[in-house]
Amino acid sequence: MKLPEFKLNLLIPIIFLYTSCNSTKSVAPPSPVLPVPTDEQLAWHEMEMNAFIHFTTNTFTDLEWGYGDEKESIFNPTDLNTDQWISTLKNAGMKGVILTCKHHDGFCLWPSAYTEHSIKNSPYKNGKGDIVKEVSESTKKYGLKFGVYLSPWDRNHKDYGKPEYITYYRNQLKELFTGYGPIFEMWFDGANGGDGYYGGKREVRQIDRKTYYDWPTTLEMVRQIQPQVLFFSDAGPDIRWVGNEQGLAGETNWNTITPDTLYPGKADIGNLLSTGSENGTRWIPAEVDVSIRPGWFYHQKEDSLVKSPERLFEIYLTSVGRGSVLLLNVPPDRRGLIHENDVKSLVGFKHLRDSVFADNLAKNAAIEADNVRGKSKTYAAKNLIDGDKNTYWATDDNTKTASFVIDLKDPKQVTYIVLQEYIKLGQRVKSFAVEAWKNNQWQQIAQGTTIGYKKILKIDPIETQKIKVTIRDSKACPVLSNVEIF
Ligand code: FUL
Secondary structure (H helix, E strand, O other): OOOOHHHHHHHHHHHHHHHHHOOOOOOOOOOOOOOOOOHHHHHHHHHOEEEEEOOOOHHHHOOOOOOOOOOHHHOOOOOOOHHHHHHHHHHOOOOEEEEEEEOOOOOEOOOOOOOOOEHHHOOHHHHOOOHHHHHHHHHHHHOOEEEEEEOOOOOOOOOOOOHHHHHHHHHHHHHHHHHOOOOOEEEOOOOOOEEEOHHHOOEEEOOOOOOOOOHHHHHHHHHHHOOOOEEEEOOOOOEEEOOOOOOOOOOOOOOEEOHHHOOOOOOOOHHHHHHOOOOOOEEOOEEEEEEOOOOOOOOHHHHHHOOOHHHHHHHHHHHHHHOOEEEEEOOOOOOOOOOHHHHHHHHHHHHHHHHHOOOOOOOOOEEEEOOOHHHOHHHOHHHHHOOOOOOOEEOOOOOOOEEEEEEEEEEEEEEEEEEEEOHHHOOOEEEEEEEEEEOOEEEEEEEEOOOOOOEEEEEEEEEEEEEEEEEEEEOOOOEEEEEEEO
16 A cells, blocks of 8 residues: 555654664663673683692691602502592582692692602502592583692702703693693692702702793793683782682772782782782782681691681682682592581581572562663663673763662562672773662662672661662773672
8 A cells, every 4th residue: 555645754754763762772882991801711700619629748747838858658548539529519619620730849649751759659549540630530520620730839849940940840731731631720829939858959949930930931832732721820811819818809809900010929919919900901800719727738637627607608708709709728638538527618608608699689670770871771770680691781981870779679688789790891890889778768788899790798687678779980881780689
């Protein structure tokens, strides 16, 4: 049917008006705020919790730092079962495991071709054992990622401090990176130099931490073998140390930092590492390494000092809850098993998280923001509660202050609020506040600085129907992917 002329004239402006108001019209996404994480770093953030495993001759000598003169014959776990380690850690919620393949004492948990100071000269499996292989296979079996720690400092090796040792160290890295499948993280310890056995010399050897290891060449060599690996050290280049071993990320925690003047082992950088820098030039997020026991290695005298589930939960809040990844050390005992007390704490820790985070009150709530990018549905506040990490709420480019309100429909008791930025587009938020609707007015219940990958706020329990989150300042328009309320 042919429309009469006058109707067509009317229709064109109506169509135009309709499309310009339609909330699904395409609006360009926010430009990233540089630097942004790589795909590997992003996957690492999403792991949230990994386990560290410290195991070597120290387990049998009751030391924390072996001198390097320990006899291989003392390394003799009688009942070693890496499936028990990894299944315990998986049940606790860990997504990856990093094993001390060689600690400062120089003893190798795999039969390295480059030294006699290894498992091959121990009674374990009559010298035929390879614990690096056993752990890597158990991680495969249980679906965890595998990472390695290879101490740069070696108190056993005769050449430590000389150029020959760097060749030795690189040869060992080649063994680890070619023989044990994909490695997600490589841990370079900052503790370096000092006294040791050093092939019988028993002396003090100091190295220049800035230059001795020639890290760029070593890292390039490893990258040639496994390009996906993330390097951890005090200074990155992919993951930085958080600057303490107490389980504490900074309340302000930027994933960005400027590494120019940083190097592994540099003194007095703890505070800087725990907070990062707002205008840091590189994405080098902090990892929080802490032990479930006072020491990093197993000591029977610490059996009663295993951190309680409640303490582990506090650590969870100050690490994962401050936008970091937790690396929780769980050291096997002399049998070669994770001790019953540690297992019990890990089970309790998991139960605690499961019960606290069982019922996300935001899931079925109503949500509205005072600014939505281009008024487009693509960036609506609803994206914050849709359970999809790939959708986000964003504001207009010139808007650095904005709020959203979550209406729980009925008054509910609120104790935890979880916020997440969409860090693929960079870390942005500098300051925020949270209010609850109480006695017909807004009452501030929390405030903070950075959010990053995740922020978990614990507040004094409050009965409320509405929660308002205000981004008070941001490097550019805020982009948040998730909010949860418990
Ligand atoms: C430190 C080391 O000296 C400790 O023994 C432990 O391995 C810890 C994770 O890093 O620098």
